[in-house]
């Protein structure tokens with residue numbers, strides 16, 4: 001059987017990288033003593049995976065880990081044991097169990113919900129209106145490793161609309177970002193796009209980005225949760 | 236006081252997880268009467284790998300009302316931002332600024348980290364010089380291997396803990412707590428006069444140093460009736476009775492030694508004459524096999540690591556190593572935990588053992604012949620022969636290893652060019668051995684050579700260090716001789732060895748040099764990209780001092796050394812005899828299994844060698 005768990009990446013540890021986060025979960029699984037399955041071969045590795053990679057600095061209430069077990073166990077007990085074995089900044093929020101043959105969680109995620117807080121005291125409502133009304137916006141992102149190469153991101157394909165609220169010099173952007181079989185886009189690149197198209201000068205370095213949810217979806221735009229169950233954290 | 240590292244800062248520096256804490260098993264004590272910062276003067280990845288602090292963190296946090304918190308040197312990218320925004324260096328646990336702590340304890344691991352100590356105090360808003368520190372500022376404490384000559388830092392720290400910290404640190408913290416709760420009677424001096432009565436505590440302000448006309452030390456004398464004439468190191472008699480941390484912090488990011496570190500014994504008595512650790516950590520005291528296995532069990536369960544490294548100064552010498560490794564491998568196989576040894580000695584290299592520990596991972600093997608010629612190995616008392624090395628690498632090649640790394644030192648006393656070239660010969664012979672064993676060429680040899688630095692409390696403390704240009708010439712001599720296929724050569728910038736040499740055998744007057752160099756920007760001197768030799772030479776010159784005096788000068792038999800009031804309990808006579816034996820190329824045997832060779836440590840400290848194969852447990 002496979003365990004699927006919804007876990008968090010809380011504020012205090014938001015700056016650990018995806019790799020560090022994955023290593024931490026692997027060690028927690030070992031500490032929790034879960035009967036986890038390993039691959040065969042010379043260098044056996046633990047059979048577990050994360051549903052999506054989260055950027056460094058992003059807080060999340062919706063990370064998903066899938067753990068293949070060598071023998072069945074009670075999902076609730078496993079969730080409790082894992083919760084106790086995780087560092088303070090990671091909590092288990094939900095648990096579910098599926099067959100080993102079930103599709104990988106990574107392949108079923110259809111979208112994510114975000115909010116971003118930014119210190120910004122100018123009015124950006126016109127820009128947001130224009131963004132929401134636009135049919136197509138392309139952001140040219142410098143490819144990380146190849147110089148002079150850019151990647152074109154079709155922003156509106158991923159993020160159709162943004163919600164905006166502002167108070168005390170802090171703006172809050174709220175939006176959904178699609179995850180497609182060929183990929184998705186980083187939440188922070190939305191800010192880059194806004195800066196590029198509407199000359200906003202948003203202080204991207206100060207953006208407090210939070211992933212609120214990750215969910216499944218279909219072509220008609222229906223969305224439903226990644227897991228079917230909930231769970232009470234003992235932390 | 237601004238402590239918070241904002242999102243914008245964390246977004247713009249390398250490896251931000253170094254600075255945000257929250258790791259599994261880190262201890263948060265919101266309420267504590269006494270807070271001590273364990274400060275490591277290098278980056279997180281280096282400091283988190285240091286076993287000494289893992290032990291002390293655990294012990295202190297077991298105390299009621301006392302909290303130990305960690306702090307590491309911020310890398311230069313973060314320092315720049317902290318200085319620009321006036322952010323104070325704070326601990327990882329409860330974000331205490333260093334100036335808010337009761338004590339700030341630094342470990343002295345290597346001389347080239349000293350500027351980082353000054354820098355961290357400054358970033359933590361603690362007055363750098365002890366004499367100027369105000370009543371409500373923390374006490375700055377030092378300990379660790381370089382504490383046997385802390386004199387270059389004597390103006391910076393308030394007191395030092397000499398020797399193994401497990402017992403004495405607790406006594407110090409109890410003493411501090413009582414003094415604090417009592418309303419700090421007598422102020423700073425009042426506390427120092429209390430703490431100095433604990434065995435193993437050194438308060439530099441309680442000693443005066445006078446110098447001879449030639450610049451050597453005339454005398455070090457206590458100026459306070461409570462200060463002992465010499466401060467003897469503290470040692471733990473029974474390694475089985477002291478606590479070893481079984482739930483150490485598990486970091487998020489990859490640190491230098493990212494695995495379980497299980498200390499199998501303390502001390503080493505092989506008596507290599509260049510080795511500071513071998514002299515100051517005597518005598519050998521082993522943990523019992525049963526104790527080790529129980530600790531390993533707990534550590535595996537509590538950390539989730541999949542590798543146990545059995546650490547000590549020379550783990551292959553552990554008397555019960557074979558059975559312990561076999562038992563551990565068998566027991567943890569189901570958890571996919573492997574066992575590793577940090578480095579192997581040639582003479583005790585057991586290929587069957589090596590095969591076992593490398594079962595999971597086939598990496599290269601490391602040997603440390605330390606010198607190329609038999610003559611030089613006799614000078615340094617490295618009791619191994621070329622035959623030993625050839626047998627060991629032959630056995631390794633036979634079992635499938637293809638790569639070996641060989642460690643050497645150059646610039647040793649009595650060394651000639653022939654001895655340097657013998658290193659290249661050895662590398663060549665190792666390759667021939669590969670061909671002989673495997674039937675074809677292709678054995679990979681890495682030769683690593685570091686510049687020898689004479690250290691205090693070793694037989695070479697009298698010896699002059701090889702000067703810079705000569706050391707460089709020798710490096711090139713070796714480099715040219717090693718131009719062979721499949722042989723690579725690694726060496727360090729010789730200039731760092733010189734400055735390390737100055738501080739290793741330095742005196743109090745170097746405090747000014749340290750301050751001067753740091754004021755001009757010196758920090759992370761152990762990182763070659765930040766090391767500025769010219770800055771150091773200027774600082775020395777501006778204080779009227781020279782590197783020749785400290786590093787290159789051959790000392791007379793009866794010269795008073797600046798560090799002799801700090802005692803690892805090894806007798807001066809033994810060290811001098813060892814120096815003479817070195818010059819005569821005569822060996823001294825290991826006292827671990829045979830007879831006492833008279834270093835004096837056991838008698839002076841009332842301890843003894845503990846080797847479990849020779850004892851009833």
Ligand code: SF4
Nearest residue numbers: 826831832833834837
């Ligand atoms: S006193 Fe003798 S037995 Fe003890 S460490 Fe020294 S040489 Fe070895």
